[in-house]
Amino acid sequence: MANVVPANQKWWTGGKSPFNVEYGKLMMWYFLMSDAFTFGAFLISYGTVRFSSNSWPDPNYVFRSFPVIGEMDIPLAFVSLMTFILIMSSVTMVLAVAAGHANDKKGVIKWMLWTILGGLAFLGCQAWEWTHLYHQGAWWGRNPFDNIDGTAASTNFTNFFFTITGFHGFHVFSGVIINIIMLIMTIKGVFERRGHYLMIEKAGLYWHFVDLVWVFVFTCFYLL
Amino acid sequence: MENTHHTGGHAAAHAEEHSFDKKAIWRTFWILLIITIVELVLAILHFSTGFPPKLLLNGTFIILTLAKAFYIIAEFMHLRHEIRNMIMTIAVPALLFIWFIAAFLWDGDSYRNLRNRYDPYHKEQSMPKKAPEHEGAKPGELH
Amino acid sequence: MANDSFHGHPEVVTTHEVHHDEHHVHHHKETFITKYVFSQDHKMIAKQFLITGMIWAIMGGLMSVLFRLQLGYPDQTFPWLEDILGRWARGGKISVENYYALVTMHGTVLVFFVLTGGLSGTFANLLIPLQIGARDMASPFLNMLSYWFFFGGSIVMLASLFIQTGPFSGGWTFYPPLSALGDASPGSKAGADYWIIGMALFIISSLLGGLNYIATILNMRTKGMSMSRLPLTCWALLFTAILGVLSFPVLLSGVLLVVFDRHAGTSFYLADIFVGGKALPNEGGSAILFQHLFWFLGHPEVYIIILPAMGLVSEIMAINCRKPIFGYMAMVGSLFAIAILAFLVWAHHMFVTGLNPFLGSVFVLLTLLIAVPSAIKVFNWLTTMWRGNIRFTPAMLFAVGFVSLFISGGLTGIWLGNSTLDIHLHDTYFVIAHFHIVMGVSAFFGMFAGIYHWFPKMYGRYMNNSLAYIHFWVTLVGAYLIFWPMHYQGLAGMPRRYFDYSQWLSFSQFSDLNKFISTVAMIVFAVQLLFVFNFFYSIFKGRRVTSTNPWHATTLEWTTPVRPGHGNWPGEIPEVHRWAYDYGKDGRDFIPQTEPVGPNESKHH
Ligand code: HEM
Ligand SMILES: [Cu+2]
Numbered sequence: 001m002a003n004v005v006p007a008n009q010k011w012w013t014g015g016k017s018p019f020n021v022e023y024g025k026l027m028m029w030y031f032l033m034s035d036a037f038t039f040g041a042f043l044i045s046y047g048t049v050r051f052s053s054n055s056w057p058d059p060n061y062v063f064r065s066f067p068v069i070g071e072m073d074i075p076l077a078f079v080s081l082m083t084f085i086l087i088m089s090s091v092t093m094v095l096a097v098a099a100g101h102a103n104d105k106k107g108v109i110k111w112m113l114w115t116i117l118g119g120l121a122f123l124g125c126q127a128w129e130w131t132h133l134y135h136q137g138a139w140w141g142r143n144p145f146d147n148i149d150g151t152a153a154s155t156n157f158t159n160f161f162f163t164i165t166g167f168h169g170f171h172v173f174s175g176v177i178i179n180i181i182m183l184i185m186t187i188k189g190v191f192e193r194r195g196h197y198l199m200i201e202k203a204g205l206y207w208h209f210v211d212l213v214w215v216f217v218f219t220c221f222y223l224l
Numbered sequence: 225m226e227n228t229h230h231t232g233g234h235a236a237a238h239a240e241e242h243s244f245d246k247k248a249i250w251r252t253f254w255i256l257l258i259i260t261i262v263e264l265v266l267a268i269l270h271f272s273t274g275f276p277p278k279l280l281l282n283g284t285f286i287i288l289t290l291a292k293a294f295y296i297i298a299e300f301m302h303l304r305h306e307i308r309n310m311i312m313t314i315a316v317p318a319l320l321f322i323w324f325i326a327a328f329l330w331d332g333d334s335y336r337n338l339r340n341r342y343d344p345y346h347k348e349q350s351m352p353k354k355a356p357e358h359e360g361a362k363p364g365e366l367h
Numbered sequence: 368m369a370n371d372s373f374h375g376h377p378e379v380v381t382t383h384e385v386h387h388d389e390h391h392v393h394h395h396k397e398t399f400i401t402k403y404v405f406s407q408d409h410k411m412i413a414k415q416f417l418i419t420g421m422i423w424a425i426m427g428g429l430m431s432v433l434f435r436l437q438l439g440y441p442d443q444t445f446p447w448l449e450d451i452l453g454r455w456a457r458g459g460k461i462s463v464e465n466y467y468a469l470v471t472m473h474g475t476v477l478v479f480f481v482l483t484g485g486l487s488g489t490f491a492n493l494l495i496p497l498q499i500g501a502r503d504m505a506s507p508f509l510n511m512l513s514y515w516f517f518f519g520g521s522i523v524m525l526a527s528l529f530i531q532t533g534p535f536s537g538g539w540t541f542y543p544p545l546s547a548l549g550d551a552s553p554g555s556k557a558g559a560d561y562w563i564i565g566m567a568l569f570i571i572s573s574l575l576g577g578l579n580y581i582a583t584i585l586n587m588r589t590k591g592m593s594m595s596r597l598p599l600t601c602w603a604l605l606f607t608a609i610l611g612v613l614s615f616p617v618l619l620s621g622v623l624l625v626v627f628d629r630h631a632g633t634s635f636y637l638a639d640i641f642v643g644g645k646a647l648p649n650e651g652g653s654a655i656l657f658q659h660l661f662w663f664l665g666h667p668e669v670y671i672i673i674l675p676a677m678g679l680v681s682e683i684m685a686i687n688c689r690k691p692i693f694g695y696m697a698m699v700g701s702l703f704a705i706a707i708l709a710f711l712v713w714a715h716h717m718f719v720t721g722l723n724p725f726l727g728s729v730f731v732l733l734t735l736l737i738a739v740p741s742a743i744k745v746f747n748w749l750t751t752m753w754r755g756n757i758r759f760t761p762a763m764l765f766a767v768g769f770v771s772l773f774i775s776g777g778l779t780g781i782w783l784g785n786s787t788l789d790i791h792l793h794d795t796y797f798v799i800a801h802f803h804i805v806m807g808v809s810a811f812f813g814m815f816a817g818i819y820h821w822f823p824k825m826y827g828r829y830m831n832n833s834l835a836y837i838h839f840w841v842t843l844v845g846a847y848l849i850f851w852p853m854h855y856q857g858l859a860g861m862p863r864r865y866f867d868y869s870q871w872l873s874f875s876q877f878s879d880l881n882k883f884i885s886t887v888a889m890i891v892f893a894v895q896l897l898f899v900f901n902f903f904y905s906i907f908k909g910r911r912v913t914s915t916n917p918w919h920a921t922t923l924e925w926t927t928p929v930r931p932g933h934g935n936w937p938g939e940i941p942e943v944h945r946w947a948y949d950y951g952k953d954g955r956d957f958i959p960q961t962e963p964v965g966p967n968e969s970k971h972h
Contacts, residue, residue: 011307014500014943015590019310023505023582029310030578033317034612040321041620041660044328045635048656051332054340054350060271075271080264084257091253094300098244141632149352154651159633163624208300212293219289223267224282317613320710327714327726328659334723335653346639 028202032209035171039213042167043220046160055147057157059222062145067128079222082125083214086172089118090211093179097204100197105186108200112183115207119176126169130162138162161221168217171210178203244302252299259288405515407507408933412514413493414825417818419521420485421899427476430469432892437461439885441867441878455533463866464553467536470864471554472528474539475562479569480524482672482810484517487611490675490817491580491604493825497924498598500589500941502934505582513575520568527561535562538864540665543636543657547628550642559629563622570615577608589923591943595699596960598922598947599692602699603678606706607671614667614710621660628652655720662713669806670709673773674702676813677744680766682947683820684748686920687763688755689956691948694747701740708737718786719793727786734784741777745770756951760918761835762820768843769812775847776805779854794864797857800850808846815839818902823917827930828909834901838894845891849884856880921959922947 011018019026050056060075067078092114099107137144143158182203191197263285270281298304303311340347406412433452436445437460444459455465492510496503504510527534536554537545541562549556584597584605627633628649636657637649685692692698715734718727748770757763779801783789792798815838822830861874868874868881916925923943927935941961949958953969 011309012593013590014588014592014596017586019307019313019585021306021310021586023586026582026586027505027509027578029314030581030612031574033314034574034578034616036318037613038616038620040324041617041663042624044325045620045624045656045660047325048328048332048659049635049651049653051329052335052339052653053651054336054347055352060267074268076264076267080260083260087253087256087260090296090300091249094244094249095246097302098246098249101244140627141634147350151350151352155632155634156651159627159635163627163633167623205301208296211300212296215289215292215296219263219285223263223285317609320613323711324663327730328656330726331655331659331714331723332653334726335655335721338721 028205042164049156055149055151057145057153058148085118085122086211086214089115090208093204093207097201100200105192108186116179175207175210252295259292263288407511409492409496409503413489415514416488420481423476423480427473428892430473434469435885435888439882441869466866468533468554471536471538472534486814487607487675494600495583498601498922499592500923501587504579509575510579513572516568516572520565524565527558530557532556534558543654547625547636570619573611573615577612580608589940596946599681599698600678603674606702607674610667610671614664618664658717662716666713667709672810676810679813679817680769683762683766683816684751685948686918687758688752689950690755693750697743701743704740718789731786762816764839765812765816769809772804772809795857796853796861799863800853803850823912826906827912828905830905831901838898841894845887848887852880919957921957
């Protein structure tokens with residue numbers, strides 16, 4: 001592993017962290033494991049119901065609109081944009097963490113701002129997508145889209161779509177709030193006085209996790 | 225004697241000032257972007273030509289997704305640079321997902337078969353009567 | 368100054384403001400609120416969990432007495448029931464709906480609020496920091512929140528008992544459609560929503576607690592306390608916390624989908640349903656999906672309940688046999704194996720749902736594998752006692768009782784784990800007997816053992832021994848008398864969750880047996896009240912503890928003062944030089960973990 005530690009270091013003897021990691025970061029990691037099981041349970045439920053259905057609507061057809069341009073015949077263009085935004089904001093987040101490591105307050109502020117902006121942009125896109133689907137008649141308990149084979153679909157396509165993307169959106173939203181708080185604390189010089197930016201790192205873990213979940217949501221809902 | 229409370233934060237705050245290589249970050253970004261574009265192209269290709277076949281396509285999507293997840297976790301979340309034992313505490317529980325997914329989907333599939341076999345009405349309702357193309361409606365059309 | 372090292376390194380403590388403030392507590396005057404209510408001292412939080420759990424246990428136990436009254440005396444009325452229960456028992460007879468409400472709440476309360484919150488909440492908080500040599504939990508603040516979420520969940524669950532339509536009544540497993548359709552039964556209305564909210568708060572509490580326990584055990588061990596020197600209590604609590612952190616979220620997801628089915632017109636779990644002769648429009652869902660999600664938590668949950676008891680028992684056994692625990696590494700290994708397997712076997716609760724039979728056979732295999740680590744543990748407890756110099760303290764008696772119960776209940780698990788047998792036994796009293804013995808009563812025995820044993824640490828006094836012996840014998844004999852006969856009822860096909868068995872010819876043969884069981888249940892319940900009396904009486908009037916190490920134990924909690932303050936050790940945290948089980952070594956009765964290994968000592972750990 002890349003960690004620079006003496007090879008004969010005894011990590012488990014007590015009196016220190018066996019992972020050379022402060023407890024808060026450890027708790028964040030294990031919280032994310034827990035949250036992964038929350039999302040996992042949702043996505044696996046979706047898969048289970050889909051496996052127990054004879055047919056299912058075609059995402060390429062459902063998700064083919066783009067704002068302003070309207071009904072393009074390029075499927076998934078808009079959601080790809082959303083994916084790009086989220087990946088981009090993950091990059092700016094790592095850059096903020098890296099700046100924190102270098103104790104570069106200005107850098108942290110700059111990159112946190114970009115990250116927050118990315119998060120808001122993503123939320124905006126999601127709001128547009130939801131509204132658009134809503135106007136097509138889709139909502140919890142209402143599904144206007146037929147199955148790919150032409151039979152009438154159950155409502156579970158939209159039920160799962162809104163529940164899971166909604167739960168993800170809720171995570172993005174809380175991530176943006178956390179990032180805003182981190183930004184304010186940075187600007188006020190809290191971390192500078194502490195001498196380290198570990199809090200930014202923990203917020204970063206959360207933010208990347210949100211991105212990670214999106215990768216799976218994207219595959220499960222839009223591609224498969 | 226050292227107070228154990230401090231050691232965690234203390235060691236971590238100082239020992240971690242190594243990595244965060246900007247080049248690696250951007251490389252990861254490009255990898256993620258390219259994978260996503262490939263996924264998109266495949267999806268569109270399949271949508272308009274029916275190639276590659278659905279099963280192959282889905283397998284490819286899953287592999288690409290896992291690749292993306294790997295890069296996010298390893299590089300962005302920096303897990304690759306942590307101590308091996310810590311990586312194990314994340315990776316081993318993650319393995320539980322294998323049986324979690326397999327058993328659930330297996331039983332979902334079985335449930336579909338059972339219903340088709342024992343509930344003819346359900347089967348009749350959810351199986352296409354004739355090929356949808358002939359009805360002039362696109363699959364997934366609004367009604 | 369004693370606290371110098373404590374407040375040293377100001378530049379480092381910065382990531383621990385919470386602690387930092389906390390540590391000054393020694394110097395400041397504590398108010399009632401910070402000391403007893405919003406306390407961040409793990410020992411006080413442990414007491415809060417314990418006492419809340421005890422209140423819940425009394426209520427949950429009382430519920431069972433009430434519905435046992437119905438089962439034992441189905442043809443009689445008890446006018447005083449109407450006096451205490453009001454419209455729940457018009458004319459002195461519990462109504463059908465309220466019978467189900469009582470059964471459901473009994474299960475929910477005892478499984479989650481007593482044996483999960485009350486048990487690991489108490490002992491993880493009390494023992495982890497003390498035994499690993501830490502001033503407190505990694506995050507005392509989140510630890511405090513963990514209790515208050517538990518309290519909030521408790522209040523919501525309690526409130527559901529008092530609403531117009533009654534608490535949820537569809538069973539502790541919360542299966543849809545009873546949980547998903549308000550029209551299905553009175554308890555499915557607001558009571559189900561209260562259940563969901565109460566459980567959601569409970570899950571948050573368990574998450575906050577669990578993350579803290581894990582981080583504390585990993586990061587906060589004192590110098591020399593390597594993992595292989597940890598007392599088995601800490602190992603067991605660590606695995607318990609891991610199980611909780613990974614499985615409770617799945618229940619949360621499953622229940623959130625119920626919320627949508629209830630209030631947003633979705634059909635995640637609903638299809639082909641008639642309520643009151645009317646067909647519902649819901650299509651495409653699967654009620655079995657919920658069972659999968661529930662038991663993905665539910666099975667780990669039973670181990671969340673039993674592992675802490677196993678840890679406590681292992682520790683108490685070694686201390687009171689004056690022998691090292693037999694097979695320490697095997698004990699740790701079997702805990703690990705159980706923790707992994709606990710996640711792989713959930714569908715053994717679903718053999719008769721129409722589960723794919725081939726898939727079922729895989730679950731049979733995985734389920735029966737659990738017998739291996741379970742047997743290893745039993746073997747090690749027995750060999751620890753073998754030729755031990757046993758001191759039959761109340762704690763030790765309960766520990767021995769635990770082993771007995773765990774064997775009895777574990778063996779019937781092997782019956783149930785075979786899907787072919789389970790077709791006959793599922794949903795009968797055989798299952799009731801199985802899980803009450805292996806989980807319900809034995810986890811209580813582990814908890815009692817822990818309370819009797821660590822009471823001196825918690826309150827600086829002893830509990831009364833005579834009352835404790837009565838408590839033990841009546842409970843042990845009573846538990847077997849209650850649950851053993853249920854095996855026969857189950858084998859005869861008597862289903863669980865029925866209101867009145869006298870209507871069936873084949874079950875009315877059990878009417879005397881049912882009376883007998885109900886009578887014993889009341890006696891056992893009364894004896895638990897004796898325990899509660901002993902507990903509170905001893906807090907104020909018990910014999911005082913005079914030495915810091917009354918049981919002559921090796922572990923660190925007995926190196927603190929009799930009544931440790933916040934921070935646990937007035938001076939430095941002791942360093943550890945050996946494992947926790949040096950009993951009867953080199954002619955010495957015991958050697959504390961803090962004692963350096965001597966030059967002429969025999970092989971050590
Ligand atoms: C050798 C080990 C064990 C095996 C093979 C086993 C197997 C089973 C099976 C197959 C069932 C389902 C029976 C049915 O509903 O038809 C069951 C129920 C149950 N078991 Fe076990 N078990 C074992 C140990 C335990 C332990 C250690 C606990 C708790 C600490 C436990 C708690 C429960 C509970 C709570 C239920 C019933 C839940 C309900 O339906 O309400 N079991 N067990
Ligand atoms: Cu089970």
